[in-house]
Amino acid sequence: MADKDLKTKWNLTPGGWNLEGVPAYQDEKRFTQVGRSVPRVDGPVKVKGEAVYTGDMILPGMVYGKIKRSTYAHAIIKKIDYSKALELPGVLAVITGEEAPNKWGIVPQAANETVLAIGKVRFYGEGVAAVAAVDEETAEAALELIEVEYEPLPVLLDPFESMARAGEVLIHEDSPKNILHEGEQVYGDIDKAFAECEYVLEREFHTNYPQHGFLEPQTALASYDPQSGQMHLWASTQIPHYLHRQLSIVLEIPMNKIRVTLPAIGGGFGGKGEASIAEFVASLLSRKIGRPVSVTFERNEVFFTNKGRHPCHMKVKMGLDKEGYIKAIDFDNTLDKGAYSGWGMVVLFYTASMLHLPYEVPNVRFRGRSVYTNKPSTGAMRGLGGVQPRWALECIMDELAEVMGISPYELKMKNAIESSHTCINNMFVPHSEYKKCLETAVEKSGFLEKHGKLPFGKGIGIAGGYYISGTAYTLYQNYKPHTSVMIRVDTEAGVTLMCAAADIGQGCNTVMAQMVAEELGVHYEDVHVQSGDTEIGAFDLGSFASRLTYASGAAIKMACVEINQKIKETAAGMLGVRADQLVLKNREVYSMYETKKRIPWEKVVEAYTSINGSLVGLGNFSPPRRKGIDIVTGNRVQGANIGHSPTFGFSAQVHEVEVDVETGRIYVKKVTEAGDCGTPVNPMSVDGQVEGSIMFNLGACLYEDQKLDANGKHLNPNFHDYKTPTTMEMPEMDTNIVESYDHTAPFGVKETGEGAVQPTFPAITNAIYDAIGVRFYNLPITPEMVLKALKEKKAVEASSK
Amino acid sequence: MKKLIELDINGRLYEVAVNDRDLLLDVIRKKAGLFGTKKGCGEGDCGACTVLIDGKPELACLKLAIACQGKKITTVEGLIQEGGALHPIQQAFVDHGAVQCGFCTPGMIMSAKGLLDRNPKPTLYDIKHELSGNICRCTGYKRIIEAVQAAAEVWSKEGVK
Ligand code: FES
Numbered sequence: 001m002a003d004k005d006l007k008t009k010w011n012l013t014p015g016g017w018n019l020e021g022v023p024a025y026q027d028e029k030r031f032t033q034v035g036r037s038v039p040r041v042d043g044p045v046k047v048k049g050e051a052v053y054t055g056d057m058i059l060p061g062m063v064y065g066k067i068k069r070s071t072y073a074h075a076i077i078k079k080i081d082y083s084k085a086l087e088l089p090g091v092l093a094v095i096t097g098e099e100a101p102n103k104w105g106i107v108p109q110a111a112n113e114t115v116l117a118i119g120k121v122r123f124y125g126e127g128v129a130a131v132a133a134v135d136e137e138t139a140e141a142a143l144e145l146i147e148v149e150y151e152p153l154p155v156l157l158d159p160f161e162s163m164a165r166a167g168e169v170l171i172h173e174d175s176p177k178n179i180l181h182e183g184e185q186v187y188g189d190i191d192k193a194f195a196e197c198e199y200v201l202e203r204e205f206h207t208n209y210p211q212h213g214f215l216e217p218q219t220a221l222a223s224y225d226p227q228s229g230q231m232h233l234w235a236s237t238q239i240p241h242y243l244h245r246q247l248s249i250v251l252e253i254p255m256n257k258i259r260v261t262l263p264a265i266g267g268g269f270g271g272k273g274e275a276s277i278a279e280f281v282a283s284l285l286s287r288k289i290g291r292p293v294s295v296t297f298e299r300n301e302v303f304f305t306n307k308g309r310h311p312c313h314m315k316v317k318m319g320l321d322k323e324g325y326i327k328a329i330d331f332d333n334t335l336d337k338g339a340y341s342g343w344g345m346v347v348l349f350y351t352a353s354m355l356h357l358p359y360e361v362p363n364v365r366f367r368g369r370s371v372y373t374n375k376p377s378t379g380a381m382r383g384l385g386g387v388q389p390r391w392a393l394e395c396i397m398d399e400l401a402e403v404m405g406i407s408p409y410e411l412k413m414k415n416a417i418e419s420s421h422t423c424i425n426n427m428f429v430p431h432s433e434y435k436k437c438l439e440t441a442v443e444k445s446g447f448l449e450k451h452g453k454l455p456f457g458k459g460i461g462i463a464g465g466y467y468i469s470g471t472a473y474t475l476y477q478n479y480k481p482h483t484s485v486m487i488r489v490d491t492e493a494g495v496t497l498m499c500a501a502a503d504i505g506q507g508c509n510t511v512m513a514q515m516v517a518e519e520l521g522v523h524y525e526d527v528h529v530q531s532g533d534t535e536i537g538a539f540d541l542g543s544f545a546s547r548l549t550y551a552s553g554a555a556i557k558m559a560c561v562e563i564n565q566k567i568k569e570t571a572a573g574m575l576g577v578r579a580d581q582l583v584l585k586n587r588e589v590y591s592m593y594e595t596k597k598r599i600p601w602e603k604v605v606e607a608y609t610s611i612n613g614s615l616v617g618l619g620n621f622s623p624p625r626r627k628g629i630d631i632v633t634g635n636r637v638q639g640a641n642i643g644h645s646p647t648f649g650f651s652a653q654v655h656e657v658e659v660d661v662e663t664g665r666i667y668v669k670k671v672t673e674a675g676d677c678g679t680p681v682n683p684m685s686v687d688g689q690v691e692g693s694i695m696f697n698l699g700a701c702l703y704e705d706q707k708l709d710a711n712g713k714h715l716n717p718n719f720h721d722y723k724t725p726t727t728m729e730m731p732e733m734d735t736n737i738v739e740s741y742d743h744t745a746p747f748g749v750k751e752t753g754e755g756a757v758q759p760t761f762p763a764i765t766n767a768i769y770d771a772i773g774v775r776f777y778n779l780p781i782t783p784e785m786v787l788k789a790l791k792e793k794k795a796v797e798a799s800s801k
Numbered sequence: 802m803k804k805l806i807e808l809d810i811n812g813r814l815y816e817v818a819v820n821d822r823d824l825l826l827d828v829i830r831k832k833a834g835l836f837g838t839k840k841g842c843g844e845g846d847c848g849a850c851t852v853l854i855d856g857k858p859e860l861a862c863l864k865l866a867i868a869c870q871g872k873k874i875t876t877v878e879g880l881i882q883e884g885g886a887l888h889p890i891q892q893a894f895v896d897h898g899a900v901q902c903g904f905c906t907p908g909m910i911m912s913a914k915g916l917l918d919r920n921p922k923p924t925l926y927d928i929k930h931e932l933s934g935n936i937c938r939c940t941g942y943k944r945i946i947e948a949v950q951a952a953a954e955v956w957s958k959e960g961v962k
Pocket residue numbers: 839840841842843844845846847848849850851860861862863
């Protein structure tokens with residue numbers, strides 16, 4: 001955008017005053033760089049095919065690693081014989097679990113996975129050995145030569161069966177009930193509240209077992225230098241820091257001897273939010289042979305190692321008073337953890353936290369347990385812990401509205417929270433435009449005119465949701481800032497932001513450039529972003545929990561304070577005006593009172609660096625911590641601080657569906673979405689995130705489900721049988737960013753990447769009910785389920801005639 | 802046994818030693834060093850490896866390299882215009898926010914190119930249909946389709962090579 005456009009866009013006079021007579025610099029919302037749709041900084045290299053992903057890298061002397069995987073879901077490993085593999089020409093090394101017995105896992109208290117299985121395998125496809133060879137073909141041939149002898153154990157694939165048979169079969173010796181963790185949270189007086197309710201409904205909901213399906217399989221390239229003892233790992237990860245930390249534990253190398261670098265990343269959606277075996281295996285093999293080793297998963301290995309969404313078995317009871325105000329929620333959740341703990345109790349308690357918003361709920365009881373099964377482990381997947389309870393709650397509210405004889409929209413508006421809301425678990429929401437989201441989605445879709453009035457087979461449904469913008473706590477005991485950034489300004493590199501944030505495709509490098517530019521008064525094109533490197537960049541926790549825009553924004557603001565102060569002091573001398581009267585905007589420094597006194601920003605930088613050398617600013621951010629308590633009694637509640645966040649994003653969606661009653665197929669025809677993401681730093685990217693979110697969960701609602709046979713063998717570890725939505729399933733999408741500004745947030749920002757996945761399941765499910773009068777409590781909602789339900793419905797109707 | 806064959810990729814002849822079983826995708830990436838073509842599945846299910854063979858979009862992970870002798874292969878690198886300018890499809894992808902992680906992007910662009918070469922004025926359905934073999938997990942497809950529509954417009958106005 002040309003400078004001219006910027007001025008007219010924000011109604012600025014040439015002197016920097018807006019038309020209402022308020023000086024622009026005094027109005028914190030009058031941005032020039034933030035809040036505009038700019039093309040992504042990495043767009044051109046990606047369309048040219050020149051972006052370098054980990055799998056595109058070749059280092060001198062590089063060889064390839066491959067992993068031998070278990071053909072049993074639960075078995076004792078009696079013997080591994082790899083002598084024949086070692087004899088194959090071109091094979092350089094073979095490793096087994098004993099090589100690295102230290103346990104890894106992103107939550108250290110729960111870490112219970114080894115790089116390769118030791119003594120026993122717990123899911124089909126678990127790694128048992130790995131090979132390094134001169135090329136991939138040789139490595140693959142070597143895998144065939146490794147002989148593994150197993151003694152099969154009973155396979156537990158269902159969490160209820162797993163608990164019931166724990167006396168007889170244990171998946172982990174140290175978990176006597178096959179339960180990773182169970183917990184209870186009680187707020188208020190649930191029984192009393194239900195007794196006083198006018199409307200009470202109780203339902204059971206069961207979710208499916210989808211996987212992220214990021215298009216770039218996990219890839220890692222490790223290069224160990226035996227002379228210096230330095231390990232350099234390039235990896236397709238979302239969490240350079242947590243990976244760094246776990247590598248240090250597994251390899252027993254100090255963190256300062258390991259460097260993690262992120263090349264371009266081909267998507268993550270939470271799946272690369274945990275370390276991957278590829279990373280450990282590449283590192284171990286490289287250390288063993290002293291040469292760079294590249295490990296790329298095949299697509300089936302992506303499915304085998306999974307870490308997708310937890311299937312949840314939820315019992316939900318919700319009570320409303322006469323007027324329709326929610327008085328109580330009783331929620332019982334059994335999560336299918338799969339074989340290893342990974343995120344541990346975090347996901348369990350997220351599903352608890354999600355009960356407290358976006359509606360006011362005075363009495364809540366949560367009981368839950370995360371149960372081991374012999375399945376590929378579940379983990380973090382877009383909207384972690386939120387999607388399943390949100391589906392249940394928004395569906396039950398739809399039913400309750402029907403019982404009450406009011407519109408679900410009315411019921412939601414009545415209960416929706418507003419800004420400065422404290423939940424009963426002490427979660428604080430500084431700002432909310434959730435009501436505006438609901439209003440906008442309803443108005444733009446014509447929901448009220450259509451709901452309940454469309455012909456049979458056509459339906460419309462509404463649902464809302466929210467998500468955190470970062471979490472208040474690190475995954476291990478630690479009090480250091482969650483994000484640090486360094487900004488360097490000089491005539492050589494201009495402006496460079498150095499940080500360890502991970503651009504996994506969501507576009508944070510562009511957004512961070514915009515924020516730095518805004519703060520320094522330059523243009524986003526002037527900012528170089530060096531991110532995703534634990535050595536170049538300062539500390540950052542990584543890309544998860546929708547934390548980046550907020551956390552990086554806050555750290556960037558802080559780093560710029562120091563720089564701007566020095567720029568102003570220098571310019572003050574050059575212009576002969578007081579430093580505190582200077583404004584930095586549009587690559588200029590000028591006096592707010594005598595606007596003729598101005599000088600190009602670059603000239604000031606030149607003057608400063610000629611005297612002092614490079615100008616460097618440091619910034620960091622730690623989210624505020626709040627206690628996890630019941631605010632009525634003041635009692636501490638275990639896990640209640642999980643889900644606390646500096647601020648929250650909101651979304652409302654209206655889905656319009658058509659159900660083909662002959663085939664049972666469900667077509668989502670149109671989606672109207674309205675989101676509160678605070679200030680949209682790059683509105684085009686926000687829309688992209690929201691559209692992607694909708695399609696992501698549209699797929700998981702209607703098509704996606706990993707299937708295992710009775711022995712735990714994965715039946716659809718490929719994109720042929722695991723169906724993700726294509727262009728043909730894409731509905732018309734009308735996404736709207738509602739006007740929102742959170743004064744407590746840097747630049748007024750909030751999350752956008754995970755809030756918009758929350759309403760999709762329930763909005764579709766409610767729309768299907770509106771279309772054919774059947775409520776579904778299992779996912780995905782397949783054509784077979786629709787046909788069966790329609791048949792049953794017909795039979796019931798016939799018998800009642 | 803390896804054979805020496807010649808492959809015409811983006812108008813340049815590459816002399817490569819291949820096995821009978823070697824896949825075009827691997828040869829393009831590892832032997833010709835053209836890493837723009839991506840492998841998302843290696844099983845013909847995702848479209849990330851789409852290239853043009855004699856103008857037709859094909860999945861390089863399903864093609865044997867030896868079967869491509871004497872054919873004109875175009876990869877995403879072959880679209881670049883004079884002076885390094887972007888091809889209108891590439892430009893449209895950038896301008897419309899059709900790129901997120903970018904891993905599906907080269908394949909998408911090649912599928913779109915195949916379509917527009919054949920049918921410069923595609924309907925919405927034509928575009929959806931043509932791109933239905935290319936999975937994108939990031940964008941929700943909307944902006945990709947808008948980009949192809951925009952490129953088609955430039956195409957019919959200005960004409961493209
Ligand atoms: S890599 Fe060829 S279709 Fe997926």
